Amino acid sequence: xxxxxxxxxxxxxxxxxxxxxxxxxxxxxxxxxxxxxxxxxxxxxxxxxxxxxxxxxxxxxxxxxxxxxxxxxxxxxxxxxxxxxxxxxxxxxxxxxxxxxxxxxxxxxxxxxxxxxxxxxxxxxxxxxxxxxxxxxxxxxxxxxxxxxxxxxxxxxxxxxxxxxxxxxxxxxxxxxxxxxxxxxxxxxxxxxxxxxxxxxxxxxxxxxxxxxxxxxxxxxxxxxxxxxxxxxxxxxxxxxxxxxxxxxxxxxxxxxxxxxxxxxxxxxxxxxxxxxxxxxxxxxxxxxxxxxxxxxxxxxxxxxxxxxxxxxxxxxxxxxxxxxxxxxx
Amino acid sequence: xxxxxxxxxxxxxxxxxxxxxxxxxxxxxxxxxxxxxxxxxxxxxxxxxxxxxxxxxxxxxxxxxxxxxxxxxxxxxxxxxxxxxxxxxxxxxxxxxxxxxxxxxxxxxxxxxxxxxxxxxxxxxxxxxxxxxxxxxxxxxxxxxxxxxxxxxxxxxxxxxxxxxxxxxxxxxxxxxxxxxxxxxxxxxxxxxxxxxxxxxxxxxxxxxxxxxxxxxxxxxxxxxxxxxxxxxxxxxxxxxxxxxxxxxxxxxxxxxxxxxxxxxxxxxxxxxxxxxxxxxxxxxxxxxxxxxxxxxxxxxxxxxxxxxxxxxxxxxxxxxxxxxxxxxx
DNA sequence: ATAAATTGAGTAAACGTTTACGCATTATTA
DNA sequence: TAATAATGCGTAAACGTTTACTCAATTTAT
Numbered sequence: 080x081x082x083x084x085x086x087x088x089x090x091x092x093x094x095x096x097x098x099x100x101x102x103x104x105x106x107x108x109x110x111x112x113x114x115x116x117x118x119x120x121x122x123x124x125x126x127x128x129x130x131x132x133x134x135x136x137x138x139x140x141x142x143x144x145x146x147x148x149x150x151x152x153x154x155x156x157x158x159x160x161x162x163x164x165x166x167x168x169x170x171x172x173x174x175x176x177x178x179x180x181x182x183x184x185x186x187x188x189x190x191x192x193x194x195x196x197x198x199x200x201x202x203x204x205x206x207x208x209x210x211x212x213x214x215x216x217x218x219x220x221x222x223x224x225x226x227x228x229x230x231x232x233x234x235x236x237x238x239x240x241x242x243x244x245x246x247x248x249x250x251x252x253x254x255x256x257x258x259x260x261x262x263x264x265x266x267x268x269x270x271x272x273x274x275x276x277x278x279x280x281x282x283x284x285x286x287x288x289x290x291x292x293x294x295x296x297x298x299x300x301x302x303x304x305x306x307x308x309x310x311x312x313x314x315x316x317x318x319x320x321x322x323x324x325x326x327x328x329x330x331x332x333x334x335x336x337x338x339x340x341x342x343x344x345x346x347x348x349x350x351x352x353x354x355x356x357x358x359x360x361x362x363x364x365x366x367x368x369x370x371x372x373x374x375x376x377x378x379x380x381x382x383x384x385x386x387x388x389x390x391x392x393x394x395x396x397x398x399x400x401x402x403x404x405x406x407x408x409x
Numbered sequence: 410x411x412x413x414x415x416x417x418x419x420x421x422x423x424x425x426x427x428x429x430x431x432x433x434x435x436x437x438x439x440x441x442x443x444x445x446x447x448x449x450x451x452x453x454x455x456x457x458x459x460x461x462x463x464x465x466x467x468x469x470x471x472x473x474x475x476x477x478x479x480x481x482x483x484x485x486x487x488x489x490x491x492x493x494x495x496x497x498x499x500x501x502x503x504x505x506x507x508x509x510x511x512x513x514x515x516x517x518x519x520x521x522x523x524x525x526x527x528x529x530x531x532x533x534x535x536x537x538x539x540x541x542x543x544x545x546x547x548x549x550x551x552x553x554x555x556x557x558x559x560x561x562x563x564x565x566x567x568x569x570x571x572x573x574x575x576x577x578x579x580x581x582x583x584x585x586x587x588x589x590x591x592x593x594x595x596x597x598x599x600x601x602x603x604x605x606x607x608x609x610x611x612x613x614x615x616x617x618x619x620x621x622x623x624x625x626x627x628x629x630x631x632x633x634x635x636x637x638x639x640x641x642x643x644x645x646x647x648x649x650x651x652x653x654x655x656x657x658x659x660x661x662x663x664x665x666x667x668x669x670x671x672x673x674x675x676x677x678x679x680x681x682x683x684x685x686x687x688x689x690x691x692x693x694x695x696x697x698x699x700x701x702x703x704x705x706x707x708x709x710x711x712x713x714x715x716x717x718x719x720x721x722x723x724x725x726x727x728x729x730x731x732x733x734x735x736x737x738x739x
Numbered sequence: 740a741t742a743a744a745t746t747g748a749g750t751a752a753a754c755g756t757t758t759a760c761g762c763a764t765t766a767t768t769a
Numbered sequence: 770t771a772a773t774a775a776t777g778c779g780t781a782a783a784c785g786t787t788t789a790c791t792c793a794a795t796t797t798a799t
Binding site: 411429435457458459460462 | 787
């Protein structure tokens with residue numbers, strides 16, 4: 080049988096209420112009694128029954144996180160950032176992996192919501208309407224991280240549109256005029272749409288009309304990179320390619336290798352994300368690095384201080400980190 | 410204000426107890442009333458307050474999982490396996506990332522334990538005694554996955570000792586007589602010790618006395634692989650090397666590349682783990698693949714049916730998957 | 740037609756913690 | 770020294786759900 084505050088109260092010869100006040104550090108009590116109670120709690124191996132506490136105080140300090148099972152490894156970095164801040168501010172994180180299957184998603188979300196949650200954070204998920212309905216029917220705060228949703232959900236993300244300007248400008252400055260964009264397309268993620276538009280507009284700002292054929296991709300996967308090179312064939316009709324995720328870019332690099340294309344001499348590559356995966360290749364990938372840890376920390380800070388306007392988007396930093404996959408040409 | 414079973418009961422004109430019986434599908438009730446209640450619950454947007462339920466029924470279906478923040482990517486595969494089985498059997502997973510900092514670990518574990526947990530699963534963690542004490546002081550089942558601990562905790566893992574025999578035999582059959590083993594050493598994980606012994610004994614079974622210099626490593630990281638090649642210098646004193654984790658092996662491969670060593674012509678590599686990372690390199694890594702999904706599923710099945718002896722170790726499958734990093738020599 | 744068994748549903752207590760309220764006791768102020 | 774304020778702590782209700790017990794109504798068996 081687990082130890083309760085009543086047990087401690089009995090042993091200390093005081094009431095359960097006092098023990099509760101002491102252990103939660105709320106209300107009035109003498110330091111003397113407090114010391115004794117804290118010692119007893121330790122000795123007796125007391126564990127707070129959080130369920131009872133949650134039930135009693137209607138508010139909660141638990142934040143649920145929805146992570147897609149097919150997540151790229153940056154999700155971990157975001158979660159780490161969240162953990163750090165949550166730890167500082169005394170919040171608790173409840174991580175749930177969700178499959179792409181909508182029915183299972185709903186079941187997972189319902190089980191999440193059956194705990195009194197302060198908020199639900201969606202990590203790089205294009206949430207389906209059915210699932211969103213369930214979330215909305217519970218009165219819980221929502222926050223989207225590393226994704227910009229087109230509904231009223233506030234989000235924290237890189238500026239995917241601006242990011243493409245950074246990359247296109249960089250490649251342009253290195254003499255590139257023909258560049259492809261390889262990313263996911265099915266189902267079309269909002270992020271992909273934004274990046275595509277950024278890419279098109281950035282090219283336009285340099286007086287280049289984009290070639291629709293140069294935008295291609297299936298999913299955020301290694302194979303998409305491999306297939307992209309095969310699809311365009313030799314000689315490649317462009318001098319540079321932008322991979323919309325590190326894993327795609329590694330696919331591009333290896334696809335090029337397989338086809339006897341030398342990187343960066345024959346083909347320049349810039350990748351988006353800039354996780355540690357970029358260090359695993361030779362040459363090391365040139366990347367626009369997103370600040371995932373910052374996203375995570377901001378997510379928690381933001382939920383803790385609900386001072387901002389509801390529909391807003393907060394952008395986190397982007398840094399272009401030169402690697403060895405971009406050559407100057409022309 | 411959230412909807413409670415009392416609200417539903419009022420609207421349906423029955424007692425809360427009946428609603429509870431219907432929604433939990435326990436006890437006696439008429440199908441007629443049940444139908445009406447279920448409809449009402451749906452309409453009114455009812456969410457079970459799991460805290461109240463947990464408090465009422467002393468038993469729980471929540472399984473806590475401790476995942477190291479510096480986890481290699483296979484942890485995800487194990488968690489996916491666990492999720493699948495947990496979903497089938499109606500368990501709930503509570504994932505917590507733990508840092509290496511022992512104090513923070515204890516705080517995380519305590520907050521985990523303050524929910525009524527059925528069990529705590531430790532994922533590839535060499536748990537510290539201080540943390541273990543906390544876990545033991547709560548009456549919660551423990552299970553170690555992807556690690557073999559030397560204390561009384563049951564575990565599910567690959568047979569790390571046998572795995573090394575498989576690899577050494579494979580390399581021996583390809584003509585290799587001098588092979589190095591690169592892994593972590595500080596702090597010395599139990600898994601590393603087992604692999605080392607397996608390596609030594611496997612060599613001995615072929616009449617080869619092992620060279621202590623050939624066992625080296627710092628941590629399970631890319632850099633360890635890079636450094637290993639640098640450390641031994643040219644010409645390498647061995648013809649093959651075993652990387653104790655995919656990420657190390659990629660380091661070895663890139664280290665070799667950097668040093669102008671051709672793989673597999675001048676150096677053969679076999680990696681342990683066999684995650685999708687092995688597909689990202691050229692050549693693709695030859696791997697002894699662990700069955701991580703199986704580990705995850707077994708973990709849940711095992712906790713659900715506590716029929717086995719307490720201190721046992723269950724071994725999961727290992728498969729040698731030939732890639733392009735082993736050459737036949739001699 | 741009577742006895743026995745089954746069914747549907749209500750009552751009330753229990754789970755462990757928190758907290759508003761109130762009452763002594765002690766400390767502070769004029 | 771008397772009035773006032775502050776302190777420490779106990780009482781009791783509340784949170785929402787589950788479940789052992791009960792009992793009337795209905796069904797089945799004899």
